[in-house]
Amino acid sequence: MTDEILEKRNNKLKSLIIEHDSPAPKEIPQEEFRLKRVGRPLRPIKYIPVKSLIFYSKNTPPQFSYENKIKTPIGRNRLVVQVRNVGLNPVDLKIMNSYTKNMNTETGIGREYSGIISEVGESLRGEWHEGDEVYGTFFHPNLGYGAAQSSILVNPSTDVLIRKPSNLSFSSAAGTLFxxxxxxxxxxxxxxxxxxxxxxxxxxxxxxxxxxxxxxxxxxxxxxxxxxxxxxxxxxxxxxxxxxxxxxxxxxxxxxxxxxxxxxxxxxxxxxxxxxxxxxxxxxxxxxxxxxxxxxxxxxxxxxxxxxxxxxxxxxxxxxxxxxxxxxxxxxxxxxxxxxxxxxxxxxxxxxxxxxxxxxxxxxxxxxxxxKYASKNDWVNKCAELVENEVIKCIVDKVFDWKEHEEALSFLRTGHAHGKVILNVEKF
Structure with missing residues (x-):
């Protein structure tokens, strides 16, 4: 059979052979395969942008900062509260006076607030829900945190947090608890x-x-x-x-x-x-x-x-x-x-x-x-009950937009406030 194919003596095979005038294709050169190290693609990190009212020392006026961010997903035992109002207290002035030199570290303003929960950690979803209206204290004088932020990360085990009753305004709630x-x-x-x-x-x-x-x-x-x-x-x-x-x-x-x-x-x-x-x-x-x-x-x-x-x-x-x-x-x-x-x-x-x-x-x-100190006499729940039942009310002296913070702090500094001084916090 091989000889017949080569000599084309088989008529049947001869009819199946097609003559081509074009040359055969050239062999495609193959490069030697090698593994190469490439840069790892960047993974996007989700976060909540935060606008904060901060200061560096008592000799420099407060200013707004955009450096702080809340990473998501948040911790299992954490909440994010979108702040609506902040109450100012004399302790804010005392903390500011404590920073006599610029330490290149942001220090927040405000120790009590009202707002709306926007994020709930996994372990707290049975107790708290997104959209809950709340008020509370955010007291971290030695850590530089303040409540005068568009959003704050709250730990209910250390930060006092209460649901705001419908008969209490956000501005009054922000000046009540402290x-x-x-x-x-x-x-x-x-x-x-x-x-x-x-x-x-x-x-x-x-x-x-x-x-x-x-x-x-x-x-x-x-x-x-x-x-x-x-x-x-x-x-x-x-x-x-x-x-x-x-x-x-x-x-x-x-x-x-x-x-x-x-x-x-x-x-x-x-x-x-x-x-x-x-x-x-x-x-x-x-x-x-x-x-x-x-x-x-x-x-x-x-x-x-x-x-x-x-x-x-x-x-x-x-x-x-x-x-x-x-x-x-x-x-x-x-x-x-x-x-x-x-x-x-x-x-x-x-x-x-x-x-x-x-x-x-x-x-x-x-x-x-x-x-952690509230459990000794349950003052948080007792105060919340007095407020909700309108036995006790918060007297608000003046409300300032947080862009007017210098005027608000100056008024508080005079010692002539007859009631609470409140900041409106804009949504960011």
Whole structure:
């Protein structure tokens, strides 16, 4: 067969052979195959962009930063809250004053807020849901975090977080929890020591501060203290309190600290010794006398600071009474005061040897609104219930757009805010 094919003697095979004039195709050269190292393709990292109000030191004005980002997916035990409003407090100014030099590190502003949950970690999806309206505290003074951001990453195990009731506005919610929580814990501690009873006579220095306003409401609406509260404030502050709480007009005694600034203890001593309260008519300026029979004070709550009251406790404070201050012997100065500063020697001596050297209970109160401390007296849920049931309300003095932060901080720095100072945070 092979010979027939080669010699083409087989007619049948011959008919199947096709002659081609074109040459056969050339062999395609093959390159030697080698493995080569190539760059790994970039994987896109998803994140939530954040606009933050930050500062670098007290000598540089606050500014907006876009450096912070929240990576997604978030942790199993984390929540992302889109911030609507932020409440400003004196502690914000004290933290700012603590940074005397630029450390090239961003430090946030704001320790309480309100907003809407936008992301929920896997382990929290049974308790929290996207779209929940919330308010809470974001207290990390030593880590540089602040609530004045378009979005914040919240850990419910350390950050206090509460659902916002529908009858509470976002602006009011943002200014509620920090000062209300402080006031509640101050009074709860006094009650546990037996200082709050039906016969307790109470003086409040700084009654129109946010802390003072919440304290007045708690004493009258929650603890139901029957005796009249003596309030040290300005004439304008007294008018403001009467307008917000007309039902308490006959339950409060006002002493004008402006006209007695250098001897604020004097009208109090006269009131106790003479058994009468001297006030003045706003229009005529004529003195108005009314009886006073409550005697010395069992509790003095000092939210302004200074040495005038503490130096006259013999004539003002009843034996075995309680003196609680949030400022100390130095009068509050928000342009200079720093966070966690030491008290003066006399205040430290009272804290250490008060029970041995004095006949009253002295306390310098510091508030840490961390969730891990809330379980001791359940103050978070108790305060939330008071707010939701409209027993307690937040008085908002002024609301600023967060672009007006310098004006807002300047107003807070004057110490003349009668209620909360709130920032509106834009959606980003």
């Amino acid at each position: 000062c209300l929580g402080a006031a509640f814990n101050i009074l709860d501690k006094l009650e546990s020591k037996g200082h709050l009873t039906e016969s307790t006579n109470i003086l409040i220095n700084g009654g129109t501060t946010s802390l003072g306003i919440f304290t007045i409401q708690l004493l009258k609406y929650h603890y139901r203290i029957p005796k009249k509260l003596v309030i040290l404030c300005s004439e304008y502050g007294a008018t403001l309190l009467k307008s917000h709480f007309p039902d308490l007009c006959d339950e409060l005694i006002f002493v004008n600290y402006v006209t007695n600034a250098r001897q604020i203890y004097k009208p109090l001593q006269d009131m106790i010794n003479n058994r009468e309260v001297i006030s003045y008519d706003a229009e005529t300026g004529q003195p108005i006398s009314s009886p006073y029979d409550q005697g010395k004070f069992d509790v003095i709550l000092d939210y302004v600071g200074g040495y005038q009251l503490i130096s006259h406790t013999d004539s003002l404070l009843a034996k075995y009474g309680a003196y609680t201050t949030t400022v100390g012997d130095y009068r509050a100065n928000y342009k200079q005061d720093i966070y966690n500063s030491w008290d003066n020697p006399s205040a430290n001596a009272r804290k250490m040897f008060g029970k041995l050297l004095w006949t009253f209970d002295y306390s310098h109160f510091y508030f840490d609104p961390n969730a």
